[in-house]
Amino acid sequence: MLPRPFRVVATRRETHDTMTLELESLDGEGLSFAPGQFTMLQAFGVGEVPISISGDPAGPGRLVHTIRDVGGVTRALCRAREGDVLGVRGPYGRGWGVSDGAGGDVLVIAGGIGLAPLRAAVLEVAASRDRFGRVHVLHGARTEADVLFGDELVGWAAGSDIEVAIIVDRAATSWTGRVGLVTELLGGASFDAERTLALVCGPEVMMRFVAAGLVARGVPPDRVRLSLERNMRCGVGLCGHCQLREYLLCVDGPVLSLDAVRQQLGVREL
Amino acid sequence: MRSLQDLLAEHPFFAGLDESTVSMLVGCSVNVHYRAGEYLFHEGEPADRLFVVRRGRVALDVHAPGQPEMVVDTVDEGGVVGWSWLVPPYRWFFDARAVQEVSAVAVDATCLRAKCDEDPALGYALMQRVAGVMYHRLQSARVRLLDLYGAGRAG
Numbered sequence: 001m002l003p004r005p006f007r008v009v010a011t012r013r014e015t016h017d018t019m020t021l022e023l024e025s026l027d028g029e030g031l032s033f034a035p036g037q038f039t040m041l042q043a044f045g046v047g048e049v050p051i052s053i054s055g056d057p058a059g060p061g062r063l064v065h066t067i068r069d070v071g072g073v074t075r076a077l078c079r080a081r082e083g084d085v086l087g088v089r090g091p092y093g094r095g096w097g098v099s100d101g102a103g104g105d106v107l108v109i110a111g112g113i114g115l116a117p118l119r120a121a122v123l124e125v126a127a128s129r130d131r132f133g134r135v136h137v138l139h140g141a142r143t144e145a146d147v148l149f150g151d152e153l154v155g156w157a158a159g160s161d162i163e164v165a166i167i168v169d170r171a172a173t174s175w176t177g178r179v180g181l182v183t184e185l186l187g188g189a190s191f192d193a194e195r196t197l198a199l200v201c202g203p204e205v206m207m208r209f210v211a212a213g214l215v216a217r218g219v220p221p222d223r224v225r226l227s228l229e230r231n232m233r234c235g236v237g238l239c240g241h242c243q244l245r246e247y248l249l250c251v252d253g254p255v256l257s258l259d260a261v262r263q264q265l266g267v268r269e270l
Numbered sequence: 271m272r273s274l275q276d277l278l279a280e281h282p283f284f285a286g287l288d289e290s291t292v293s294m295l296v297g298c299s300v301n302v303h304y305r306a307g308e309y310l311f312h313e314g315e316p317a318d319r320l321f322v323v324r325r326g327r328v329a330l331d332v333h334a335p336g337q338p339e340m341v342v343d344t345v346d347e348g349g350v351v352g353w354s355w356l357v358p359p360y361r362w363f364f365d366a367r368a369v370q371e372v373s374a375v376a377v378d379a380t381c382l383r384a385k386c387d388e389d390p391a392l393g394y395a396l397m398q399r400v401a402g403v404m405y406h407r408l409q410s411a412r413v414r415l416l417d418l419y420g421a422g423r424a425g
Contacts, residue, residue, distance in 0.1 A: 018425075051425045067425045074424045112419035142419040169414045171341040173331055176369050179344040181410040188346075203418035229423055 001236065003042050003087025006063060008080050014066060015146050018113065019078040020054065023063040023086060030060035031088070035120035036095030036199075036227060036255045040235040041065060042087030043076035050232040050250070051077075052117035053091060057124055063088065066116035066148070092235045093254050096121045096225060101197030105133040107189065107219075109210050111140045111182050111202020115148045117227050117254075118201050126160040136163045136189045140182025140202070143168050144175045163189065182206060183213045193218030199255075201227040208265060211258050221259035228254050228261065274299050277375055281322050282348045283399055291392055298381035304368035310351065317354035317362045319376040323347050326372035331365040343407065344369065353400050355379030 006023035014020055025031065031039075033053050042048035049071075055064025069078045080086060098106075098121050106125055110118045118137075125132055137156060141147045147166055157164040165185045167178040178184070182202070196219050200207050207226050214224050230242040230249050237251035245264045247253060274296045278284050284292060302321070304310060310321055310328060321328070328351050330343040342364065345351050351374075354362050360379065386393030 049424055054425070065425060068423065070424045113423050113425050116425045140419075142417070146419065169417070169419065173329070173339045173341055173367070175341060176327070177344075178327070178346065179329065179341045181413055184406075184410065203423065205413065205416060206418050209413060 001089065001234075003040070003048075003089050005085050006088045008082050008084045008086065009062070011080065011082060014148055017069045017078075018066060018148065019069075019080075020064060020066045021077065021080055021086075022055075023065070023088070024061065025063075025088075026085070031063050031091060032060040033057060033091040033120075034095035035098055035124050036117060037091040037093045038117075038235075038254065039063070039065070039088050039090035039092065040232075041067075041077060042089070043073055043080070044085070044087060046076040047073035048087065048089075049073045049077070050092075050229075050235060052120075052227070052254075054116040054119045055123075056127075057120055058127055066113070066119070068113045089235060092250055094252065094256075096199050096227075096255050098124045098197075098199075099131075101125070102131045103133070104195035104197060105191040106135045107191060107196055107198040107214070108135070108137045109182065109185075109198065109200045109202075110138070110148075111206040111210075112142065112146065113148065114200075114202030114206075114227070115139055118199055119149060119152075121199055122156065122162070126156065126162065129161055133195070134163065134191055135161070136165070136191065138182060138185040138189065139164070139166050140185070140206070141166070141168050142170075144171050144177070165189070181209070183209050186210075186213045186217065194220065196223060198224045199227075200224065204228070204265070211262075215258070221262065222257045224258035225255050226258060226261065228256060274301065274375060277301070277324060278322065281324065281375070283322055283350050283403075287395060291395065294385055294389070294392060295377060295382070298378045298385065299375050300378075302374050302376045304372040304374075306368055306370050308368050310366040310368065310372070310374075311362045312365050313362055315362050317352060317360045318379045319352065320355055320379060320382060321351040321366070322375040322377065323349050323351060324373045324375065326374075327369040328372055328374075329367045329369045331367055333365070339365075343410075350403055353404060355382070356400060 005026045010022040012020040054066040156162040233241040242249040333339040
C-alpha cells in the first residue's frame with residue numbers, strides 16, 4: 001500500500017486541460033501492466049487519484065499516464081515538471097483482455113479522455129496486428145481542439161492497418177471532419193459483429209448509448225467491455241468506495257463486460 | 271452516366287420504395303454538385319429542396335454576432351440534408367456548406383409536397399423516413415447538449 005516513488009522524465013501537453021506524464025521509478029524497476037489497469041497516482045502533499053495507464057505494455061520501463069485536470073489532485077499532477085517525484089501504487093484492476101479479440105475484429109470506442117485507457121489496448125493490438133481481423137478506433141471529442149493523441153491516430157491509420165474515425169460534438173468551420181455523436185461512427189464501421197470484441201471507455205451516458213448501438217448491430221453483450229469509474233480510494237478492494245452493487249471496481253473492474261453490468265448501469269442510485 | 275432513377279433507388283433514404291414510387295420522385299429531382307466551400311443554402315432562405323447526399327460531406331453551420339461560426343452537424347454520403355421544406359414557414363434554420371466536393375440529388379419541395387398530397391401512401395412512406403432522420407438527429411443533439419466530455423473523468 002505504500003507508494004513507490006517515480007520521477008517525471010517527460011511531459012507533453014495533449015490538449016488545453018490534459019497532460020501526458022512519463023515516469024521512471026527511482027529504484028530502477030519497471031512496472032508491468034495489462035492494458036486497462038490503473039495506478040493510484042499521488043502528488044505528494046496534495047492527494048492521490050486513480051489514473052489509467054496509457055503507455056505501451058511492451059515498454060514497462062517507463063510508466064505513462066495521461067491526466068485531465070478536473071480537480072485539485074489532477075491539477076497538481078498536470079503541473080508536474082521533469083524531475084518532480086510522484087507516488088505510484090499499483091497497477092490495479094482488471095484490464096481489457098485484448099487477447100480475447102484474437103481471430104476476430106476489434107472495435108475501440110473512446111469518448112473524450114476515455115481514449116487514454118484505451119491507448120494501451122490499441123498499442124497491444126498494433127504490436128501483433130496479424131492476430132486480429134479488422135480493427136477500428138472510433139474517437140469522439142468535444143471539439144477538434146479536444147481530440148486526444150491526434151498525431152498518433154493518424155499514425156495508426158497510416159501504419160498499422162487500423163481504421164480510425166473521429167467525430168466532435170461541435171467544431172469551427174475550419175474542421176473538415178464529422179460533427180455529431182460518437183455512436184454515429186458505428187454506422188460507417190464494417191465488422192463481423194458476432195466475432196467482434198468491443199472496448200468502450202468514456203462518460204457513462206456515452207457508454208450506455210454505444211453499448212446499445214453495438215448490441216443492436218449484433219455484438220454479443222459478453223464481448224462488449226466497458227471501463228467503469230466510481231469514486232476509488234484504496235484501489236485494493238478494502239474501503240468499498242468504488243462499489244457498484246456486487247462489484248468493487250478497483251478489483252473486479254474497472255473493465256467489466258456489458259452482460260455483467262447491464263442491470264447495474266440502469267439503477268439510478270448506483 | 272447513371273440515371274436519376276438509379277441514383278435515388280440505391281440511396282439508403284429511399285430503401286424499400288418500389289420502382290414506380292421512385293419514378294414519381296424523379297420528376298421532382300435534379301443532380302447537383304457543389305465545390306468545397308460552396309453553400310447549398312443559407313439560413314432564412316426558402317427551404318425549397320430536400321438534398322439527398324450521394325458523395326461528400328455537408329456541414330450545418332450557425333453564425334452569431336461576435337462569435338466564430340460553428341458547425342453543429344455534418345451529413346455524409348447516404349444521408350439527407352433538410353427537412354424545413356416539410357414544415358411552414360419553409361425557411362432554412364442553418365447554413366449548409368459543402369466541406370468537400372458534394373454530389374447530391376436535389377428534390378424540389380413544392381413538387382414533393384404536391385405528390386405527397388396526391389398520394390398519401392407516398393406521403394406516409396416519406397414521413398416515416400424523415401421521422402427516422404429527425405429521431406436520430408434529435409437524439410444526437412440531446413446527448414451532445416449534456417456536454418458529456420465537459421467534466422468528470424480524469425484519465
